[in-house]
Amino acid sequence: MIKDITLGQFFPGQSVIHRLDPRMKLILMILFIVGTFLAKAALSFVLCVLFTLFLILISGIRLSVIIKGLKPIVFVILLTAFFNLFLIKGEDAPLLELGFIKIYRDGIAYAVMIAVRIICIIAGTGVLLTYTTSPIALTDGLEQLLAPLKKLKLPVHDFSMMMTMALRFIPTLIEETDRIMNAQKARGADFSSGGLIKRAKALIPVMIPLFVSSFHRAEELAVAMECRCYRGDSGRTRMTKLKTSARDWISLAVMVAFCAGNVLINIFLPLLYVFD
Amino acid sequence: MMQMNALELRNITYTYSKKTPFEKIALNNVTVAFEKGKIHGLIGHTGSGKSTLVQMMNGLLAPDSGEVLLFGKDIWSEPKKISAVRFRVGLVFQYPEYQLFEETVRRDIAFGPTNMGLDRDEIARRVESAAEFVGLSPELLDRSPFELSGGQKRRIALAGVLAMEPEVLILDEPAAGLDPMGRADILGGIRSYQRQRGNTVIIVSHSMEDVAVYCDRLTVMKRGEVFAEGSCAEVFRRERELTEIGLGVPQITRLTHILRERGISIRDDLYTVEDVRVELAKMLPRKGGDSR
Numbered sequence: 146m147i148k149d150i151t152l153g154q155f156f157p158g159q160s161v162i163h164r165l166d167p168r169m170k171l172i173l174m175i176l177f178i179v180g181t182f183l184a185k186a187a188l189s190f191v192l193c194v195l196f197t198l199f200l201i202l203i204s205g206i207r208l209s210v211i212i213k214g215l216k217p218i219v220f221v222i223l224l225t226a227f228f229n230l231f232l233i234k235g236e237d238a239p240l241l242e243l244g245f246i247k248i249y250r251d252g253i254a255y256a257v258m259i260a261v262r263i264i265c266i267i268a269g270t271g272v273l274l275t276y277t278t279s280p281i282a283l284t285d286g287l288e289q290l291l292a293p294l295k296k297l298k299l300p301v302h303d304f305s306m307m308m309t310m311a312l313r314f315i316p317t318l319i320e321e322t323d324r325i326m327n328a329q330k331a332r333g334a335d336f337s338s339g340g341l342i343k344r345a346k347a348l349i350p351v352m353i354p355l356f357v358s359s360f361h362r363a364e365e366l367a368v369a370m371e372c373r374c375y376r377g378d379s380g381r382t383r384m385t386k387l388k389t390s391a392r393d394w395i396s397l398a399v400m401v402a403f404c405a406g407n408v409l410i411n412i413f414l415p416l417l418y419v420f421d
Numbered sequence: 422m423m424q425m426n427a428l429e430l431r432n433i434t435y436t437y438s439k440k441t442p443f444e445k446i447a448l449n450n451v452t453v454a455f456e457k458g459k460i461h462g463l464i465g466h467t468g469s470g471k472s473t474l475v476q477m478m479n480g481l482l483a484p485d486s487g488e489v490l491l492f493g494k495d496i497w498s499e500p501k502k503i504s505a506v507r508f509r510v511g512l513v514f515q516y517p518e519y520q521l522f523e524e525t526v527r528r529d530i531a532f533g534p535t536n537m538g539l540d541r542d543e544i545a546r547r548v549e550s551a552a553e554f555v556g557l558s559p560e561l562l563d564r565s566p567f568e569l570s571g572g573q574k575r576r577i578a579l580a581g582v583l584a585m586e587p588e589v590l591i592l593d594e595p596a597a598g599l600d601p602m603g604r605a606d607i608l609g610g611i612r613s614y615q616r617q618r619g620n621t622v623i624i625v626s627h628s629m630e631d632v633a634v635y636c637d638r639l640t641v642m643k644r645g646e647v648f649a650e651g652s653c654a655e656v657f658r659r660e661r662e663l664t665e666i667g668l669g670v671p672q673i674t675r676l677t678h679i680l681r682e683r684g685i686s687i688r689d690d691l692y693t694v695e696d697v698r699v700e701l702a703k704m705l706p707r708k709g710g711d712s713r
Contacts, residue, residue, distance in 0.1 A: 325519065325520055331481065331514065332507075333508055333585070350520075354521065
């Protein structure tokens with residue numbers, strides 16, 4: 146059944162990363178991406194890999210989950226590696242020459258570097274954010290982090306409320322789709338054969354009831370919210386206030402150290418290979 | 422004469438979300454048969470597996486193991502022809518009014534028959550006879566289903582399945598969310614349809630009151646297994662066990678059971694207030710004339 150798919154892929158847990166303030170996690174994620182892009186020397190890539198493994202270890206997320214999460218981008222990694230391998234022209238003589246195909250030392254290095262970088266970023270941000278933060282905490286954190294933009298009259302609260310609700314109703318909609326599809330299948334609808342146009346047409350009996358019930362639901366939800374005196378952002382207080390603790394600041398320090406480490410390695414330990 | 426089984430499920434096992442942390446056994450070695458030409462009640466709590474079982478019956482779900490026999494033939498013997506099975510086993514889902522999508526009532530009811538590949542005259546005939554059966558007046562047929570009331574929408578959805586003229590008709594909580602009048606209307610309509618056509622009907626419900634009145638035979642499900650099976654009287658004799666699993670028996674039947682426990686001999690196969698009233702009236706000492 147389609148409702149089996151995990152959404153947002155949040156895995157509840159009690160690790161240090163799970164308990165970090167979601168605002169800090171968003172900042173840490175940005176720093177992590179920056180840090181990974183700062184890596185230039187071969188050794189700093191080793192540091193990236195080690196640090197990513199360290200994050201995975203303390204998050205308590207199983208390695209098999211991370212690998213499963215990487216599967217959808219295997220194609221992208223292979224494609225970029227492929228182009229780097231064949232299209233980059235180094236200054237020194239090619240290592241291999243087969244007709245018009247020339248492979249340079251730089252090509253191999255770039256291919257490996259880009260692959261490592263993508264894998265680290267996907268796995269690292271996954272562990273820092275998507276796997277360890279509930280969607281609700283995430284939107285909460287995002288709203289508060291973007292709160293200064295309210296001064297510019299940007300409806301930050303409204304956006305985050307919309308996002309929260311959208312996330313909340315994804316499973317409901319999936320279940321509903323499943324139900325309607327089954328009901329139409331029971332009346333002989335066929336979703337799995339025929340060409341593209343036929344299949345698209347076969348979805349009409351699913352889409353229309355789905356839209357109709359979504360509008361109904363939205364209306365009911367709006368009424369229910371108004372019944373509980375929801376009137377948007379102004380004057381609204383929170384039940385759970387986000388608080389930063391020592392843990393958050395320590396993790397920030399670790400992340401800054403990671404970025405600094407990469408820069409220092411680039412400058413002082415440019416062994417094997419350095420990219421420009 | 423040997424009674425034929427319209428539908429028979431043998432040793433059905435089914436597990437949801439296999440090989441994930443959310444794995445859940447929905448059906449555990451279920452064997453159950455539905456005799457031809459009868460109204461069967463399928464009762465059970467939420468999560469007892471009755472909805473899963475129902476989806477096995479028309480091939481929406483395939484069992485992990487076990488067989489589903491439709492008039493003695495395994496429906497999965499030719500997986501490519503499974504949609505033909507769905508025309509023979511009509512399934513009306515819970516709250517079926519949410520499946521309507523066409524511009525007119527007529528076209529919505531015709532969706533099933535059109536998928537069957539029938540010719541236009543036959544489709545028109547079936548649409549009209551199905552609409553008549555559920556009590557939709559002909560002038561409603563050219564209206565949009567979305568501008569009609571909830572009760573009417575449910576009748577349209579029901580007509581949409583009846584129009585396929587299935588040999589076995591399965592209804593998942595057909596009376597859910599209706600007022601008492603609407604319940605009696607729709608369940609009574611289903612019964613007169615069955616009596617007229619002589620086909621097989623399976624009603625899924627958790628209301629003992631409803632199934633007692635309208636069904637010939639009952640199957641009680643509990644946690645993915647068949648808990649009890651038999652005629653209403655046979656099943657309701659196990660009142661204590663039924664109460665333990667949170668289903669109970671119709672209140673009026675419970676009354677007769679209590680009376681019997683206290684030594685008053687009253688029949689134990691009565692399910693309506695009216696029947697019990699008649700029976701009790703017979704027992705009252707007659708004081709010259711009417712016992713009312």
